Amino acid sequence: MAEPSFAPVVALADLRPGRMRACTIDGREVLVCHTKDGVFAVDNICTHAFARLHEGRLRGTRLVCPLHGASFDVRDGRVLQGPATEALPAHAVRVTAGRIEVALDPSAPPQPSEY
Numbered sequence: 001m002a003e004p005s006f007a008p009v010v011a012l013a014d015l016r017p018g019r020m021r022a023c024t025i026d027g028r029e030v031l032v033c034h035t036k037d038g039v040f041a042v043d044n045i046c047t048h049a050f051a052r053l054h055e056g057r058l059r060g061t062r063l064v065c066p067l068h069g070a071s072f073d074v075r076d077g078r079v080l081q082g083p084a085t086e087a088l089p090a091h092a093v094r095v096t097a098g099r100i101e102v103a104l105d106p107s108a109p110p111q112p113s114e115y
């Protein structure tokens with residue numbers, strides 16, 4: 001199987017624990033979250049309606065949507081609390097030479113566009 005393609009996002013030293021950073025990789029909006037359990041990356045667009053999750057809150061590994069309050073586990077994208085019912089696509093993360101890199105999940109569905 002082909003090695004996934006990792007894109008550099010930010011230096012680990014520039015993303016303190018408890019913080020998150022929105023970025024765009026190959027046109028996909030992604031949110032990188034530094035938690036006490038490590039660094040994780042999920043889609044930055046809520047699966048309920050259209051909201052950017054970097055405008056919400058990160059509490060431990062729980063990411064809370066700013067619009068209707070759904071929450072997701074950033075470790076795997078699963079829904080912790082509705083109204084969202086669909087998991088957030090989660091992407092692979094690695095830290096190389098002090099830099100956080102993300103590889104998009106090739107099976108992630110297309111992101112919705114803003115309306």
Ligand code: FES
Pocket residue numbers: 046047048049050051065066067068069070082083084
């Ligand atoms: S848009 Fe995120 S909970 Fe509704």
